[in-house]
Amino acid sequence: MTTVEMTRFRVPEARAEALLAARPAMLSDFQSDRAGFLGARLIRLGADEWLDIVFWRTSEDFAESRRRGADRPGIKTFFGLIDEVISSEEGTTSDPVGA
Template sequence: MTTVELTRFRVSPERAGELLAARPEMIADFQADRDGFLGAKLVRVSAEEWLDIVEWRSSADYAASRAKGANRPGIQAFFALIDELVSAEEGTLS
């Protein structure tokens, strides 16, 4: 079953453009370096709150990705724009 990563975070509204500009490079790094990465969607929940929905082939792939952290420049640049992590959850598509 496909694993879904749900990460809610805050970014100051003034940096929203930077966040969106950093997104393609972050996705490219995930595609190049993260086995089991299937895709991601970014949802703006409010002026400063965002929800990142990432699909993984398996829970093990998601765990391996988390262990790598921000190991590539595109991922680092995206993560650096996050002011606050609100929540991180894992679920399964049925």
């Protein structure tokens, strides 16, 4: 099974382009520095709401990443654009990532 992190957050419309521009560096930091990171999908739900779905090999990998927080420049920049975290949940899927 794969661990899935689902985080819903708000970013003002005026910063949407900056958020999208910061995304590649954040993903690069996760890929190079976070054990168990399998990939992510960013979904725009409305003018200022987003859903980030991140796939982890294990729940422990996700917990370690959460513990470390924004300790890399790309992650810090992306997180810094978020005004409010609405919700954050963890689940599992039996579907392979990318299916």
